[in-house]
Amino acid sequence: xxxxxxxxxxxxxxxxxxxxxxxxxxxxxxxxxxxxxxxxxxxxxxxxxxxxxxxxxxxxxxxxxxxxxxxxxxxxxxxxxxxxxxxxxxxxxxxxxxxxxxxxxxxxxxxxxxxxxxxxxxxxxxxxxxxxxxxxxxxxxxxxxxxxxxxxxxxxxxxxxxxxxxxxxxxxxxxxxxxxxxxxxxxxxxxxxxxxxxxxxxxx
DNA sequence: AGTATGATGGACT
DNA sequence: GTCCATCATACTA
Numbered sequence: 001x002x003x004x005x006x007x008x009x010x011x012x013x014x015x016x017x018x019x020x021x022x023x024x025x026x027x028x029x030x031x032x033x034x035x036x037x038x039x040x041x042x043x044x045x046x047x048x049x050x051x052x053x054x055x056x057x058x059x060x061x062x063x064x065x066x067x068x069x070x071x072x073x074x075x076x077x078x079x080x081x082x083x084x085x086x087x088x089x090x091x092x093x094x095x096x097x098x099x100x101x102x103x104x105x106x107x108x109x110x111x112x113x114x115x116x117x118x119x120x121x122x123x124x125x126x127x128x129x130x131x132x133x134x135x136x137x138x139x140x141x142x143x144x145x146x147x148x149x150x151x152x153x154x155x156x157x158x159x160x161x162x163x164x165x166x167x168x169x170x171x172x173x174x175x176x177x178x179x180x181x182x183x184x185x186x187x188x189x190x191x192x193x194x195x196x197x198x199x200x201x202x203x204x
Numbered sequence: 205a206g207t208a209t210g211a212t213g214g215a216c217t
Numbered sequence: 218g219t220c221c222a223t224c225a226t227a228c229t230a
Contacts, residue, residue, distance in 0.1 A: 042222070051222070062215065079223050080212030086222085099222060137223050179222050202223095 004154075004161045009070035009089050013043035013096035016089040018193050020098060021172060022164040024106065027143050029158065032111050034143055036103035036133055037164055040194035040201045042177045044086075044097045051183035054095040065151045066095045073152040073159065075145060082137030085145050087154065087161070101178070101192070103133040104200045105142070112142040135202045171196040178203050 004023065009016060020038050027034040044052040053076070054063045065074050066088050074086040074097055090096030105112055112132050113121040124132075133139040140146070145159070154160050175192045194201045 044222075053222080060216075076222080077214060078221060080214075080221090082223050084222060097222095101222085131224095135223070177222070182221085 002163055004071075004163070006069070006071045006155055009087060009154075010091055011089060013045040013089045013098050014191060016087065016096070017041040017043040017098045017191070018172060020087070020100070020161070021193055021195055022170065024162050024164050025100065025103060025143070025159075026162060027145070027159050029111075029144055032108055034108035034111060035106045036112075036139070036143075037106055038100060038102075038161075039104050039198040040100075040102035040192070042099040042101055042193075043191040044099065045090075045191070046095065048186075049183075049189070050186040051177060051180040051189075052095070052097070052186075054097075057095075063095070066097050067093055070096075071153065071155045073149050073154055075140075075147055075150045077147060078137070083140040083146050084136040085140050085143075085149070099136060100139065101136045102194070102198075102200045102202045103139045103142075104198060105132055115144055116142045130199060134200045170198075175203075 020041050023038050024035055047057050049055055054066055065072050069092055070089050072088045074088055075083055077083055086097040086099050088097055110121045113124055116132050117128055133142050152159050173194050173196045174190045176188055177192045180187050
């Protein structure tokens with residue numbers, strides 16, 4: 001069960017987005033390990049993607065990390081309340097990113113419950129259990145991912161990705177991306193990927 | 205089931 | 218001042 005290394009990320013976002021399904025996101029925080037399987041992703045790819053924060057080659061401090069080496073984290077703050085976590089793909093000066101949209105918790109459920117709802121896992125009702133990590137803002141809260149994780153090297157830090165179980169036989173569903181109605185023709189690009197029938201997927 | 209609405213603040217023009 | 222790669226809650230049915 002190895003940590004994913006730089007070459008994995010050094011491809012276009014559509015490929016990386018698909019292949020990230022079934023992989024495991026791990027955060028080692030203060031002696032507590034949080035781990036969860038990636039079940040939903042979205043690709044943001046290239047200068048022509050009107051939904052992407054780097055559309056048209058826009059290059060501001062916020063998106064700078066996306067123009068750098070692959071395998072780093074791009075975290076952004078949205079709607080005044082939430083953080084979203086992306087993996088930088090593609091090569092240098094080739095902007096590609098994969099938004100992690102949903103996870104299936106594997107380890108550290110107690111801490112995730114505390115992070116999300118400020119109460120122990122045993123007190124969660126069913127919809128809260130699903131709600132731990134079934135959205136991009138939710139999973140960041142559960143994993144304790146905030147702006148301080150901007151630019152983390154996922155190949156070298158407390159936050160990383162590793163291979164999933166080998167028996168992960170699943171079907172990949174391809175769908176439109178979520179929350180980008182402003183993006184004209186790009187809003188219909190089929191660049192969202194999720195594991196069919198997984199209950200943690202945010203939008204079916 | 206679905207639809208609507210308000211929260212809340214940083215990035216950018 | 219405007220725009221968000223969202224979410225929780227409050228409705229209607």
